[in-house]
Amino acid sequence: MSIVISSDFDSGNAELVEIAGNRIDVNIRKDIRSDFFQWFHFRAEGLSVGEEYTFRILNAGKSSYPEGWKIHNIPYSEDGKTWERLPSSFEDPILTFKLVPKIGAASFAYFGPYDLTRHKEMISRAQASPYFVSIEVGKSCESRNIELLSFGSGGGEKKNLWILARQHPGESMAEWFMEGLIERLCDPEDEAAKGILSWADLHLIPNINPDGTFHGNLRTNAKGANLNREWDKASEEYSPEVLFALKEMDRIGVDACLDIHGDEDIPYVFGSGAEGNPGFTERLQTIDDAFRQNWMKINQTFQVEHGYDKDEPGKGDLSLCTNQVSERFNCFSLTIEMPFTDDHNHPDPLNGWSPEKSKVLGASSIEALSSIKHLL
Ligand SMILES: [Zn+2]
Numbered sequence: 001m002s003i004v005i006s007s008d009f010d011s012g013n014a015e016l017v018e019i020a021g022n023r024i025d026v027n028i029r030k031d032i033r034s035d036f037f038q039w040f041h042f043r044a045e046g047l048s049v050g051e052e053y054t055f056r057i058l059n060a061g062k063s064s065y066p067e068g069w070k071i072h073n074i075p076y077s078e079d080g081k082t083w084e085r086l087p088s089s090f091e092d093p094i095l096t097f098k099l100v101p102k103i104g105a106a107s108f109a110y111f112g113p114y115d116l117t118r119h120k121e122m123i124s125r126a127q128a129s130p131y132f133v134s135i136e137v138g139k140s141c142e143s144r145n146i147e148l149l150s151f152g153s154g155g156g157e158k159k160n161l162w163i164l165a166r167q168h169p170g171e172s173m174a175e176w177f178m179e180g181l182i183e184r185l186c187d188p189e190d191e192a193a194k195g196i197l198s199w200a201d202l203h204l205i206p207n208i209n210p211d212g213t214f215h216g217n218l219r220t221n222a223k224g225a226n227l228n229r230e231w232d233k234a235s236e237e238y239s240p241e242v243l244f245a246l247k248e249m250d251r252i253g254v255d256a257c258l259d260i261h262g263d264e265d266i267p268y269v270f271g272s273g274a275e276g277n278p279g280f281t282e283r284l285q286t287i288d289d290a291f292r293q294n295w296m297k298i299n300q301t302f303q304v305e306h307g308y309d310k311d312e313p314g315k316g317d318l319s320l321c322t323n324q325v326s327e328r329f330n331c332f333s334l335t336i337e338m339p340f341t342d343d344h345n346h347p348d349p350l351n352g353w354s355p356e357k358s359k360v361l362g363a364s365s366i367e368a369l370s371s372i373k374h375l376l
Helices: 068-072 116-126 174-187 191-197 208-214 240-252 282-298 321-329 355-370
Strands: 002-008 016-022 023-027 041-045 053-057 074-077 085-086 090-091 096-101 104-109 133-139 145-151 159-165 201-206 254-264 270-272 333-340
Touching: 068 090, 068 096, 068 201, 068 208, 074 096, 085 096, 116 174, 116 208, 133 240, 145 240, 159 174, 159 240, 174 191, 174 201, 174 270, 174 333, 174 355, 191 201, 191 355, 201 240, 240 321, 254 321, 270 282, 282 333, 321 333
Parallel strands: 023 053, 159 201, 159 254, 254 333
Antiparallel strands: 002 041, 016 023, 041 104, 053 096, 074 085, 074 104, 090 096, 133 145, 145 201, 270 333
16 A cells, blocks of 8 residues: 555645655645745555654745744644654754654644534534523634634623634644633533633633634635734724624623634743733733733643743734733733643653643633632
């Protein structure tokens, strides 16, 4: 049997260049209508058990974040469910990793994938939650569904807490984060979930960029738009995904917002706030500080030492979700970044930063948000 390389599936991205003996060379394809690229996901079949294969990504060094490859071991899966990591070496521009397969097939990706099939299953399960209130459905450029799930319990005045994920579709850890959170909202025995929903409604958009996810993009939607630069100019033509979220936020209101991402270079979990906004206040700074300090105690992977440089006062970019939402609703808003490679405070050579750790972090956001109730 000859070796077959495929990527023509939901969230796939790789182009076969050559198979020469046991060496398999691929390139990563650019995002649609964009020069960004880094996400890859492909499958190899027809491998011989016990033989060593060398896989090379020839254009890795030309990708959007080439520095990231220096510390990136490669997620792979033989059963399509469990993802471990293979050591890799990067000699610009070529990324190389080797596999001795235990069965005749294996999948490789930039991070444990979260495809639209799994997404649909999660959306269905979420609606069986005892706290599920409503679903609104927006449409992407290519008419895929964008689900907004609202959870609550009882009546009365509630705070509106928003969490959205996957503006950047290659950051699949963001949707694993949402799955960890949603699983808790589906558990009637979960006291912390019950507690937060007694004073807040949770509004979740688990995947705001389904087109990018389907096409295996790193950063953009089907029109080539980077959604996290569209929040001050969202349009029906280029960024209906953001337009839908903003319309629903305007209708419902926002008291706090988390926007979930992954970072290619920085090997830690961190937050990035709205401190550069013209309308940023001491009150918002107090909430931001409390949220970060509390979350560190609840989940030790979250930390405040490493992260992006802070924006200077008044220099915040209002095209970013976190900044636009904070400015528009005078509310606490934070971008959450997880690593692609590993959490260097808690190194894990076998799994690196993983879907499972992303889920645990997402689950812990319930306690982190609960801890700032008195400040909202
Ligand atoms: Zn991102």
